[in-house]
Amino acid sequence: MVKLVTLKEAWDGKADCKTCAIRESVLFAGLPEGVFEKIHDPIDQYTLPVGAALYHAGDDGERLYTVRTGILKLVQYLQDGSQRIVRLIRSTDVTGLECLLGENYHHDAVVLQETEVCSLPVKVVENLSMDNPSLHRELLNRWQRALNEADAWLTELSTGSSKQRVARLLLRLVQDNQSSECQLFAREDMGAMLGITTETASRTIAEFKRQSLLVESQTNNFLLDIPNLQRIAKD
Amino acid sequence: MVKLVTLKEAWDGKADCKTCAIRESVLFAGLPEGVFEKIHDPIDQYTLPVGAALYHAGDDGERLYTVRTGILKLVQYLQDGSQRIVRLIRSTDVTGLECLLGENYHHDAVVLQETEVCSLPVKVVENLSMDNPSLHRELLNRWQRALNEADAWLTELSTGSSKQRVARLLLRLVQDNQSSECQLFAREDMGAMLGITTETASRTIAEFKRQSLLVESQTNNFLLDIPNLQRIAKD
DNA sequence: CGAGGCGTTGAATGGCCTCAACGATGGTGG
DNA sequence: CCACCATCGTTGAGGCCATTCAACGCCTCG
DSSP states (O other), X not given: OOOOOOHHHHEEEEOOGGGOTTGGGSTTTTOOGGGGGGOOSOOEEEEEOTTOEEEOTTSXXXXXXXXXXXXXXXXXXXXXXXXXXXXXXXXXOEEOGGGGGTOOOOSEEEEEEEEEEEEEEHHHHHHHHHSOHHHHHXXXXXXXXXXXXXXXXXXXXXXXXXXXXXXXXXXXXXXXXXXXXXXXXXXXXXXXXXXXXXXHHXXXXXHHHHXXXXXXXXXXXXXXXXXXXXXXXXX | OOOOOOHHHHEEEEOOGGGOTTGGGSTTTTOOGGGGGGOOSOOXXXXXXXXOEEEOTTSOOOEEEXXXXXXXEEEXXXXXXXXXXXXXXXTTOEXXXXXXXXXXXXXXXXXXXXXXXXXXXXXXXXXXXXXOHHHHHHHHHHHHHHHHHHHHIIIIISSSOHXXXXXXXXXXXXXXXXXXXXXXXXXXXXXXXXXXXXXXXXXXXXXXXXXXXXXXXXXXXXXXXXXXXXXXXXX
């Protein structure tokens, strides 16, 4: 089911953090330039195709990852084998924080849209955060950000009718974009995010299309009717 | 609706952290005794009755709280005014972490069972964590703990039939107790935790009682038939 | 070209919600 | 001290919405 792509195959090269294009938004924002010289462990960059797994639940957590572009899902499995997607990881997000506490990864992290990541060895982050309060503070921020997301998923994406949930998910996908355009996920994934079945997700999306709340601009690229979707989301 | 009990009314005295009965489990575990001398801001203790609010969403976050005994709910409000309970805070848990980042509280924290808390001024925790790596690490741990809870609520308490959800909630309530005894929440609160209506929560609990999965040992005190509840929780 | 995955749609079922009524409980005020 | 009222848990009836199971077309890929 999940394609096997080892990180080594996907390797793009060593990251140059000093000149990183998204440096102001990432974990290392606020670090003085000098410290990058002291990093001996490599910070590698990878590009991962759809379906690839960045890590699996239970794996030894030895690296955290900053996402440069793309989207990943964090999946948690239930006792009965069904899966629930508990969060999405997008540009400038960090995932795998739990390994800073010496824990194994808690989720499967699977690529939904082609993803570029930087891989940060735990040791590097630990060492840097020892004597860089700004990094330390940034770590707390990331944890809080994840927690905010988790709370929002509960209140927005797991509450209300299926139409409301789908509408809220769509709005979330474009909310920090300038355009109102987005790609849709597989219906099965939508279901796993919203706690509804694949069929219900499909029916709802199909109905939204018929009502022109979703208009396909390019292949698998949709423009949203934001005002009307907001109306549906609210009630 | 929420009883007004100011913290001043509920004041029990100043905490003596050095001799705290749950000191090994709390945030300050691992701190050398000497540092407690340096705390000038008071760490106060309070006992809050059912229905009292420890803080409200949007309030200036100036204190975090360690719960000694009792249970609090963290409530998030939706656009339409309905509420969703996103987490429970219990003995040895810390809540209000967001104020370490200078943010206002994100939830209402309301007492479900009579609660003793210690109130820690942000400044105290900030100062101590500067030069106490163990406290710093413990803070990260607390954040991660909250995140784990949030994920579990999504996968366990917002997934599956109402019977499954109620069973899983009951099992959670006793899981770190030695006994299989617990108090039940108001049906409305159960509904808000599980994403179901008050009536459905009531019907499910009533049915569990009829099936002797729940047996009242004392007033509002129930013994759980754990094996059979586990069977229901799984499928 | 065939196979398999995915999105869509239909029909039927059932579970949850809505609206409503009623008893028990506990607190308040006369 | 008791009558009253508000709140809470419970239960019923009816309807709706999501699920289940199934079929079908489209597309990609081998």
